[in-house]
Amino acid sequence: MEAVLAKRRRKEPSVDELFKGILKGDRSTLAKGITLVESNLPQHQNKAQELIQKCLPYSGNSLRIGITGSPGAGKSSFIETFGVYLIEEHKKKLAVLAIDPTSQRTKGSILGDKTRMNCLSAKDDAFIRPSPSGSSLGGVAQKTRESILLCEAAGYSTILIETVGVGQSETAVHGMTDFFLLLMLAGAGDELQGIKRGIMEMCDGMAITKCDGQNITKALAARSEYQNALHLFPAAQSGWPPKVIATSSVTKEGLPEVWQMITEFENTVKQNNWFYQNRKEQQKNWMENTIHDSLMFNFYKHPDVQKELPLAEQAVLEGKESPFKAANRLLSYFSR
Numbered sequence: 001m002e003a004v005l006a007k008r009r010r011k012e013p014s015v016d017e018l019f020k021g022i023l024k025g026d027r028s029t030l031a032k033g034i035t036l037v038e039s040n041l042p043q044h045q046n047k048a049q050e051l052i053q054k055c056l057p058y059s060g061n062s063l064r065i066g067i068t069g070s071p072g073a074g075k076s077s078f079i080e081t082f083g084v085y086l087i088e089e090h091k092k093k094l095a096v097l098a099i100d101p102t103s104q105r106t107k108g109s110i111l112g113d114k115t116r117m118n119c120l121s122a123k124d125d126a127f128i129r130p131s132p133s134g135s136s137l138g139g140v141a142q143k144t145r146e147s148i149l150l151c152e153a154a155g156y157s158t159i160l161i162e163t164v165g166v167g168q169s170e171t172a173v174h175g176m177t178d179f180f181l182l183l184m185l186a187g188a189g190d191e192l193q194g195i196k197r198g199i200m201e202m203c204d205g206m207a208i209t210k211c212d213g214q215n216i217t218k219a220l221a222a223r224s225e226y227q228n229a230l231h232l233f234p235a236a237q238s239g240w241p242p243k244v245i246a247t248s249s250v251t252k253e254g255l256p257e258v259w260q261m262i263t264e265f266e267n268t269v270k271q272n273n274w275f276y277q278n279r280k281e282q283q284k285n286w287m288e289n290t291i292h293d294s295l296m297f298n299f300y301k302h303p304d305v306q307k308e309l310p311l312a313e314q315a316v317l318e319g320k321e322s323p324f325k326a327a328n329r330l331l332s333y334f335s336r
Contacts, residue, residue, distance in 0.1 A: 013029070013032060015047050015050045015051050015054065017029075018032060018033045018036065018051055019051060019054045019055065021033075022055060022150055022153050022154045023058065023153060023154070025093075025154050025155045026154075027127050027154075030127060030150060030151065030154045031127075031129065033051055033150050034129055034131075034143075034146075034147045034150055036048050036051065037051070037052065037143050037146045037147060037150065038131065038143045038147075048146070051150070052146050052149055052150070055149050055150055055152075055153035056149060058152065058153040059148075059149040059150075059152035059153050060152060060279070061152055061157070062095075062148075062151070062152045062156055062157050062158060062159050063157070063158050063159070063178055063179065063262070063266060064148060064159050064161065064176065064177040064178045064179070065158065065159065065160050065161070065177060065178065065179045065180075065181060065262065066161045066163065066173040066174060066176070066177035066179070066180045066181065067079060067160055067161065067162050067163070067181045067183065068162075068163045068170050068173060068180070068181075068182055068183070068199070069182060069183030069184060069185075069209070070184070070185065072185060073183040073184060073185045073209050074183065074185065074209040074210055074249055075162050075183055076098070076117060076162070077209075077249040078183055078207065078209055078247065078249050079096060079098070079117065079120070079160055079162055080117040080118075080119055080120045080249070081249040081252060081255065082160075082255055082258065082259075083096060083117075083120045083123075083126060083160065084119055084120055084123065085252065085255045085256075085259070086158060086259065087120075087123050087125050087126060089256075090259065091125075092125070092157055092158045093125045093155055093156045093157050093158070094120075094123075094125060094126050094127070094156060094157075094158050094159075094160065095126075095127045095128075095129070095151040095154075095156035095158070095159045095160070096117070096120070096126070096127070096128045096129065096159075096160045096161075096162065097129050097131065097144055097147055097148070097151070097159065097160070097161045097162070098128065098129065098130045098131070098162040099130075099131055099144065099161070099162060099163050099173075127151065127154070127156060129147065131143070131144065131147070144161065144173075144176065145176050145286055148161075148176065161173055161176070161177055170199055170202065171202065174202045175282060175285055176282060176286075178266070178269075178275065178278070178279075179204045179205065179262050179265055179266070180202055180203050180204050180205075181203065181204065181205050181206070181207060181258075181262075182199055182200065182202075182203035182205070182206045182207070183206075183207050183209050184206060184207070184208055184209065184222065184226065185208075185209055185210060186208050186209075186210070186211070186215060186218040186219040186221070186222035186223075200226075200229065200230065200233065201233050201234075203242055204236070204238070204240060204242055204265055205242050205243050205244070205245070205258070205261050205262065205265070206226055206230070206242065206243070206244040206245070207244075207245050207246075207247045207254065207258055208220075208222050208223045208226070208244065208245070208246045208247065209247055209248070209249070210248060210249070210250075211246040211247055211248045211253055211254065212248040212250045212251050212253065213250075219246045220246055222246075223244045223245070223246045226244045227243070227244040230242050230244065237274065238265075238268075238269050238272075238274045238278070239268065239269070239272050239274060240265050240268050240269060243261050245257045245258050245261060298334075299330075299331075299334050302333065302334050304333035304334070304336070305330055305333050305334055308329070308330060308333060309330060312326040312327075312329065312330055313326075
């Protein structure tokens, strides 16, 4: 057994090997680097942080685009056709970080976006990485930020981040991207229901999907409704008024307009300096989130906490101890 483990360790590339391969833009090495970053094994954590630190000076030069939408809105279809368009028409080097729902049994990705994006994955200038969302907020993989840095170091100029779906915690992906695109499906009923208000307030642009065939009339009507609704929201801090565009992954309708909207946004927010201020704020939030995640991880790994946690839970369930007192008692073990 030890011989097998030793052989596996020898096969693992060093941090320098990974770093050099990533800088060369080697997709296989980039995938290995992201796998290392996503690993929760203690022996991989130091290597991952060393790799991230090496890549950091070569990151930050991409445009990070978050893409979200309710299930069935056609996120994967849109990303594939839009990605192919960017590569073929604008010569972009494109990375897609697709956050897949996590299987509760295997803890792995269950949708496999590579199998749903055959045309895009065949492009030499495309890199697609499905990652399990795990238990992280908003369906965003815990290591997505680190993966973004590695992709940027590998020379990818445009990064698309697809989330599981619409929910209150979509602020997670909003907090790590430059442009937040919301995909909406026309004809699904109650277009302007209040539950979508929070997501709409965050978006920098909207795309009404499946504007083709018999759905064209509904899609164009939905575009007008959403555009009117967006005018009622308070002005965004970026100074950019969100736009709504009707699109089709079948006819390619609206793809040039979506990219034009995104480039106009980028030019606007760079000129008024909001782009750079937002990136700095995201860096600070990244640090704070990392502290929170590390504290949670170390708390539940603490031997005294692991020993006392079942007893505390039982005491709370039986009404012998208040949740607050039990929590403070466990925290006292951790803080010793």
